[in-house]
Amino acid sequence: MIIRTPNDLGALIRDRRIKLGLDQISLAKRAGTSRKWLVEVEHGKPRAAIGLILRTLRALDVSLKVNDGSKSRGIEHFSPSVDIDEHLDRLRKKP
Amino acid sequence: MIIRTPNDLGALIRDRRIKLGLDQISLAKRAGTSRKWLVEVEHGKPRAAIGLILRTLRALDVSLKVNDGSKSRGIEHFSPSVDIDEHLDRLRKKP
DNA sequence: TAGCGATGTCACCGATCGATTACTTGCGAA
DNA sequence: TTCGCAAGTAATCGATCGGTGACATCGCTA
Numbered sequence: 001m002i003i004r005t006p007n008d009l010g011a012l013i014r015d016r017r018i019k020l021g022l023d024q025i026s027l028a029k030r031a032g033t034s035r036k037w038l039v040e041v042e043h044g045k046p047r048a049a050i051g052l053i054l055r056t057l058r059a060l061d062v063s064l065k066v067n068d069g070s071k072s073r074g075i076e077h078f079s080p081s082v083d084i085d086e087h088l089d090r091l092r093k094k095p
Numbered sequence: 096m097i098i099r100t101p102n103d104l105g106a107l108i109r110d111r112r113i114k115l116g117l118d119q120i121s122l123a124k125r126a127g128t129s130r131k132w133l134v135e136v137e138h139g140k141p142r143a144a145i146g147l148i149l150r151t152l153r154a155l156d157v158s159l160k161v162n163d164g165s166k167s168r169g170i171e172h173f174s175p176s177v178d179i180d181e182h183l184d185r186l187r188k189k190p
Numbered sequence: 191t192a193g194c195g196a197t198g199t200c201a202c203c204g205a206t207c208g209a210t211t212a213c214t215t216g217c218g219a220a
Numbered sequence: 221t222t223c224g225c226a227a228g229t230a231a232t233c234g235a236t237c238g239g240t241g242a243c244a245t246c247g248c249t250a
Contacts (some may be wrong), residue, residue, distance in 0.1 A: 003159040006146050012161060023226060034209050039228065047206065047237080050148055051101050051141030064098040065162040066107060118196060129239050134198065142207080142236065 002067055007044035009053065014042040016060040030059040097162055102139035104148065109137040111155040125154040 003009050017027050024042075028035045033052050041048045041056070057063060098104050112122050119137075123130045128147050136143045136151070152158060 001161045003149070003161070004153065005149060009145060009149075025226085035227090036210085036229090037208055040208095043228095046146030047144040049142040049207080049237095050104060050145050052208085053145055054098070054100060054104075058099065063162040064159040066096045066098070067158040067160040120196090130197090131199090131240085132238055135238095138198095140237095144207095144237080147238085 003064065005044070006041075006046045006048070010042045010044040012062070013038075013053075013056060013060065016062055017042075020060065027056070027059060031056040098159065100139070101136075101141045101143070105137045105139040107157070108133075108148075108151060108155065111157055112137075115155065122151070122154060126151040 001008070001012060003012065017024070022030075024035045024038050028038045031038070031052070032055060037048070037052065038056070041053065054064075096103075096107060098107065112119070115122075117125075119130045119133050123133045126133070126147070127150060132143070132147065133151070136148065149159075
C-alpha cells in the first residue's frame with residue numbers, strides 16, 4: 001500500500017485497527033493520544049502531527065518505508081534540467 | 096529505509112533534497128510551503144502537519160509504503176491475547 | 191583569510207491543534 | 221424493532237503551528 005495523502009494514511013490506520021479488533025478508545029490509549037484525534041486522523045486530517053501519527057502506527061506494529069520505484073529512476077533522468085531551471089531562477093533574482 | 100520517528104523523516108527529506116541539488120528555498124517553493132518549516136521538519140519537528148510532509152515528499156518524487164515484514168506476522172501471533180486484555184479492561188470499567 | 195551562499199534562529203500574527211468532556215448518530219445483533 | 225456499543229460531533233482551553241521578514245551563523249571555495 002502506497003501512502004500519498006492524509007486520506008491514505010487515515011485509511012491504513014483504520015484498516016489495521018479493525019483488523020486487530022481494537023476500538024478507537026483502545027488504540028488511542030495505546031498510542032498515547034485522544035479518541036477525538038484518532039477519529040479525525042482516520043478521516044484524513046491534513047494537519048495532524050507527524051509524531052503522533054508515527055506513534056499511532058507503532059501502536060499498530062506498522063512502520064513505513066521509502067517507496068523507491070520507477071519514480072526514483074525518473075528523478076535521475078530529470079535531475080539535471082531541474083537543477084538548471086531552479087538555479088537560473090535564483091540567478092535572475094540577484095541584481 | 097524505515098521511517099519510525101520524525102527524525103527519520105527529516106533525515107530522508109534532507110538527504111533527498113541534497114541528492115537533487117536543491118536548496119531549502121527551492122524545495123520549499125516546490126512543496127508550496129515556507130523555508131522555515133522545511134528547516135524545522137528536516138530537524139525532526141514532531142508536530143509538523145502530515146499533509147505538508149506528504150506534499151514535500153511528492154515534491155521530491157518520493158512516496159511511502161507500508162513496511163509489512165516479520166513485524167506483521169508477529170501481530171498475528173499476539174493478536175488474540177491483546178484483544179482479550181483490552182476487552183477485559185473495558186468490561187471491568189462497566190459497572 | 192575573506193566573501194558569499196546556505197542554513198539556523200527570532201519576533202510577530204492569525205489560525206489551528208490536541209485533550210477533555212459530553213452529547214448525537216449509526217450500526218449490528220438479538 | 222430495540223438496545224447497546226462504537227463512531228461522529230461540538231464546546232472550551234492553553235499550546236503550537238506555519239508563514240513572513242529579517243538577522244545571525246556556518247561552511248566552503250578562491
